[in-house]
Amino acid sequence: MGGVAGGRLAAAVTAAGGLGMVGMGSTATAASLASELAALGTVTRFGIGLVDWVIRDQPDLFEAALAARPTMLSVSFGTDLSWVDRAHAAGTLAVTQVYDADTARRAHDAGVDLLVARGAEGGGHGEIRLATLPLLDVVLDAVPGPVLAAGGIGSPRSLAAVLAAGAAGAWLGTCLSACPEALTGESSRQALIEAAGTDTVTTRVFDVGQRLDWPERFPSRVLRNAFTGRWAGHEDALAADLRASAELAAGIAAGDQRLAPVDAGQGVGMLIDSRPAGVLIEELCAGAQRLLSRWA
Structure with a gap:
């Protein structure tokens, strides 16, 4: 989430037991990445998210991301997967978003460690192909590796649903955008x-x-x-x-909301206030766990 998921939010998500991502969007630079990495504080387990066409124009941004030695590097919105080998050589897990069975197979064949099945409900940029649950079905059938579900997940029910459907976890966005740690205005x-x-x-x-x-x-x-x-x-x-x-x-x-863009997925209606990321994640996970236990 470029402009939303900075170092402070990533640190809070990791402290809560997730893996916080530093999101570098379409206006990112190596300098802005350095600033957000500094905001991580003492956190050493984090990920960095990059936009494919941006790093083609700014290779120094990709180099800076590798040099930071993140746990996980996510590069999406492109077809060239040559970056995967460089991530592995740096000791970093490779992640990318996929939108159908074909993109999932190509990513898996290129050595991507973790796929994010991003459904059409998701906020921000992405291909509008399939909703989250139908997409998760076809991706899980297409590849053997772990798959995260993304798009419209913002409540214990929706988290439990994708976990019950076979996702290894959830890739959260909109539900974290209102947290006080986010860069959101x-x-x-x-x-x-x-x-x-x-x-x-x-x-x-x-x-x-x-x-x-x-x-x-x-x-x-x-x-x-x-x-x-x-x-x-x-x-x-x-x-x-x-x-x-x-x-x-x-x-x-x-910050004129009549004009300015605000990325939001269809799960935005579940946001009721600005809660700290740690509180939100604890509520999501505890609620999902109760539901999964009830369904078992």
């Missing part, structure tokens, strides 16, 4: 808490408006706002409208 945090699960939309308008080089097949699930309402279906016009881009940039700088 206050206006965005409040928007997440107030949103319902039906308030999200999948769109490319923020990428187009910010001139970001996201491939078209990876739209982003965000909270619906005035900007998505105005420009959805008019991406070509938006790409040529410098005034709209300037308006968007100003809205982002000001």
